[in-house]
Amino acid sequence: MSIYDSIEEAAKELYIRALKDIPADVRAALDRGLRAEQQSGNTTAEQVLFTIIENIKVADEQDTLVCQDTGLPVFRVRIGTALNVDGAEIESRLRIGCERATREYPLRSNTVHPLTRKPTHTNTGQGIPAVKLGFARGTDEIEIVMAPKGSGSENMSFLKMLNPADGRKGIKRFVVECVFESGARPCPPVILGVGLGGTSDVAMQLAKEASCFREIGSSNPDPDAAQLEAELLDLVNRTGLGPQGLGGATTALAVHVEWAHTHISHNPVAVNIQCWRGERARAVISADGGIRYGAS
Amino acid sequence: MAHHKLETPLTEDAVRALRLEDTVSITGIIFGIRDATQIRIFDQGIAPPCDLSGGVCLHTAPGVRKLADGRYEKLSIGTTTSTRMDRFTEPLMEQYGVRAIVGKGGLLAGSVRAMQRLGGVYLAITGGAAALETLQIEEITDVWWEDLMPECLWRFRVRDFGPLIVAIDAHGNSLFDRVKAEAAARIREFSFD
Numbered sequence: 001m002s003i004y005d006s007i008e009e010a011a012k013e014l015y016i017r018a019l020k021d022i023p024a025d026v027r028a029a030l031d032r033g034l035r036a037e038q039q040s041g042n043t044t045a046e047q048v049l050f051t052i053i054e055n056i057k058v059a060d061e062q063d064t065l066v067c068q069d070t071g072l073p074v075f076r077v078r079i080g081t082a083l084n085v086d087g088a089e090i091e092s093r094l095r096i097g098c099e100r101a102t103r104e105y106p107l108r109s110n111t112v113h114p115l116t117r118k119p120t121h122t123n124t125g126q127g128i129p130a131v132k133l134g135f136a137r138g139t140d141e142i143e144i145v146m147a148p149k150g151s152g153s154e155n156m157s158f159l160k161m162l163n164p165a166d167g168r169k170g171i172k173r174f175v176v177e178c179v180f181e182s183g184a185r186p187c188p189p190v191i192l193g194v195g196l197g198g199t200s201d202v203a204m205q206l207a208k209e210a211s212c213f214r215e216i217g218s219s220n221p222d223p224d225a226a227q228l229e230a231e232l233l234d235l236v237n238r239t240g241l242g243p244q245g246l247g248g249a250t251t252a253l254a255v256h257v258e259w260a261h262t263h264i265s266h267n268p269v270a271v272n273i274q275c276w277r278g279e280r281a282r283a284v285i286s287a288d289g290g291i292r293y294g295a296s
Numbered sequence: 297m298a299h300h301k302l303e304t305p306l307t308e309d310a311v312r313a314l315r316l317e318d319t320v321s322i323t324g325i326i327f328g329i330r331d332a333t334q335i336r337i338f339d340q341g342i343a344p345p346c347d348l349s350g351g352v353c354l355h356t357a358p359g360v361r362k363l364a365d366g367r368y369e370k371l372s373i374g375t376t377t378s379t380r381m382d383r384f385t386e387p388l389m390e391q392y393g394v395r396a397i398v399g400k401g402g403l404l405a406g407s408v409r410a411m412q413r414l415g416g417v418y419l420a421i422t423g424g425a426a427a428l429e430t431l432q433i434e435e436i437t438d439v440w441w442e443d444l445m446p447e448c449l450w451r452f453r454v455r456d457f458g459p460l461i462v463a464i465d466a467h468g469n470s471l472f473d474r475v476k477a478e479a480a481a482r483i484r485e486f487s488f489d
Contacts, residue, residue: 043297044317044461044471048422051459055425068359068374068426108359108372108446152377152401152423172488180479184472185377185401187423235486239479244400244422246461247475277424 001289003085004093007142010283010291011097014146015073015123016105017293018281019065022056024295025216026191026253026278030056033189033243033250045248049189052243052276066277070107071148073098073129076213080139083287090142091131098124110151132205142285147212153186153275159204162267171196171269172232178271179236179252184245187275189253191216192236195270196225198260207272210256212280215295218256225257232257243276253278299459305350306395308415312466316474320419321458325437326398328356328450330376334384336441344449345440349393354421355381355400357446360436368436373452374426377401378418386410398460402472408464418464420471432457 001009030053037045059066075094079085102109102123111120111128123129136143158178162170175194182190193211195203219226232255242248253276262268284292297317302310304324314320327348336342359372378399385407388394395416397403400423411417421429438451463471 047319047459047461051422051425051428055422055428058431059427062427062431064427064430065359065372066427067424068356068372068430069376069424070359106359106361106371108357150424155377169488173486176483176486176488180476180483183402183476184420185379187400235488238486239482241475241479244420245402245475246420246463246471247478275424 003142003285003287003289004089006285006289006291007090007144008093008097008100010144010285011075011094011146012101012104013293014144014281014283015098015101015107015148018146018148018279019067019070019107020059020063021281022066022277023280027056029216029253030189030276033253036249037243040249042242042248044246045242045250048243048246049250066279067150068108069150069152070110070123071150072110072154073123074132074147074149074208074212075129076132076134076145078134078136078143080141081135081137082140083142085142087133094129094131095124098122098129140287143282144285145213145280145282147280149212150275150277153190153273156182156186156273157204158271159200160269161200162269164265164267166267168228170267171228172235174269175232175271176235176239179241180239182273183241186273188241188245189243189250189276191274191278192232192252192255193272193274194232194255194257195272196257196259197262197266197268200268202260203268203270204272206258206260207270210258211272211274214256216254216278220257222259225259229255229257304352306352307350308395311395311415311417314417314462314465316462316465316469316471318462319459320462321456321460322352323455323457326352326354326452326454326457328358328373328452329353330355330357330447331381332444332447333441333449334381336444338384338387344392346438346449346451348388351392351394352396352398353388353394354398354452356450358450360446368439370430370433370436372426373430373433375400375421375423375429377423378403382407389414389416402470403464408468408470408473411464411466412468415466417462417466419460420463421460
C-alpha cells in the first residue's frame with residue numbers, strides 16, 4: 001500500500017476503533033472512581049459508575065460501539081520531517097477514511113450545515129474532519145491520533161479573556177464555574193481540558209489537546225501547570241456534582257492543563273470537556289506504508 | 297431507595313409511588329424522540345401517529361441499519377442530553393399523556409413543576425452507556441417520520457430496561473437541583489487561592 005492508502009485505511013479504522021475500545025488509562029480511572037464512590041457509600045454514584053464499566057464490558061464482548069454519538073472526527077497528525085509527503089493528500093485521505101467508516105460500518109452521521117441544518121450523511125463536510133497538523137523532527141513516520149468528539153461534552157465549551165490582574169485565582173474560579181454551569185450535561189465523570197494563554201483560538205486548541213489527546217495520569221511537564229492541574233482536580237471533585245451530575249465524589253477523572261505564552265494584556269482561559277468515554281485511538285504509519293495500531 | 301419493576305403503559309399511581317433516587321427497570325414499549333421529532337409535533341402542530349398515553353419517551357437518535365424488508369436493525373441506541381428539549385416536556389404530558397421521560401442531563405424547573413402537577417417522572421439513564429442500552433432494546437417495532445432520520449419517532453420493545461434512577465419525581469423534587477444547590481454552597485466556600 002502507498003503511504004496515502006495506509007493513511008486512508010488507518011483513518012477509517014481509527015474512527016471505528018475509537019468508538020469501540022476505551023483506552024486503558026480511562027478504564028483504570030473509571031475503576032478508581034467506582035472504588036471511591038463505594039468507599040464514600042454513595043449508592044447512586046456507585047450505580048452510575050458500575051453501569052459505565054458494565055457498558056464498556058458489553059461493548060468489548062459484543063464488539064459494538066460504546067456510545068451512540070459517533071461525534072465529529074478530530075485528528076491530531078504528526079508528520080516526521082524526514083518524510084517527503086503531500087500534506088493536501090494526507091488531509092484528503094483522512095476525509096475519505098471518515099466517509100468510508102461512516103458508509104461501510106455504518107456509523108450514524110452527525111454533520112449538518114450550521115445555518116440550513118442540511119445533513120451531509122458522511123460525518124465530513126466543510127472544515128470537518130478537524131485536522132491538527134504538527135511535525136516531529138528526525139522521524140520518517142506519521143503518527144495519527146483520532147478522537148470522535150461527542151456533542152454532549154463539546155457543547156460545554158468555554159472561553160474567557162480574563163484580565164491579567166485576575167491571575168491564577170481568576171483562572172481557577174472560571175474553570176470551576178464552567179464545571180458547575182455544565183452540570184450533568186457533558187456526561188461526567190469528565191476529562192477536563194484547560195487551555196491557558198496564546199490568542200483566543202490558541203487557547204481553545206490547547207484546551208482540546210488537553211481534553212482529548214492527553215493520557216490520564218500524565219502531568220504537564222511545567223511544574224506550575226502541573227500544580228494547577230492537581231488543585232483544579234481537587235476543587236472540581238469537591239463540588240460533589242458527581243457521575244452524571246447525580247451527586248458523588250467523581251466529577252472529573254482528570255484535569256489537564258496546556259499552555260502557551262500570551263500577551264502582557266491577555267489572560268485567556270479556555271475549557272473543553274471530554275465525556276467519561278475519553279475515546280481516542282492511535283496509529284503510526286511507516287515510510288513503507290506499514291500501519292501499527294496501539295497506544296505506543 | 298427501592299427498586300421498581302414497571303410495565304408499560306404506566307399508570308399515574310405507579311408514577312406517583314416513585315421517590316427520588318429509587319431505581320426503575322421497564323418492560324414493554326418505549327418511544328424514541330429527539331429535537332426534530334418534537335419540533336414537528338409542537339412547533340409544526342402535527343400530532344404523533346401513535347398513542348403515547350401512559351407512555352415512556354427516551355431522548356435518542358439511534359444508529360440503525362435499514363434491512364431489505366424496510367424494517368430497521370438496531371446498531372447503537374443511546375441517550376442524548378434532555379435539557380435541550382426541556383420545553384416540550386409539559387405538552388408531551390398534558391396533550392399526549394406521557395408519564396415518563398428517560399434521558400440524561402436533566403430537565404429544568406418548569407418541567408419539574410409540570411411533573412408534579414400532571415403525574416410524571418424523569419428517569420436518568422447513564423449517558424454514553426449505549427452498548428448496554430442497545431442490548432436491553434429487544435426490537436425496533438415501528439418507525440414514523442423517516443424523513444427526519446435519525447430523529448424519527450421510534451417505537452422500541454424493551455425488557456428490564458435499566459436500571460434507571462428517579463431523578464425528578466412527581467412531587468416537585470429534582471435530584472439535579474438538589475446536587476447543584478449543594479455544589480453551589482460548597483463553591484461559595486472555596487478560596488481559589
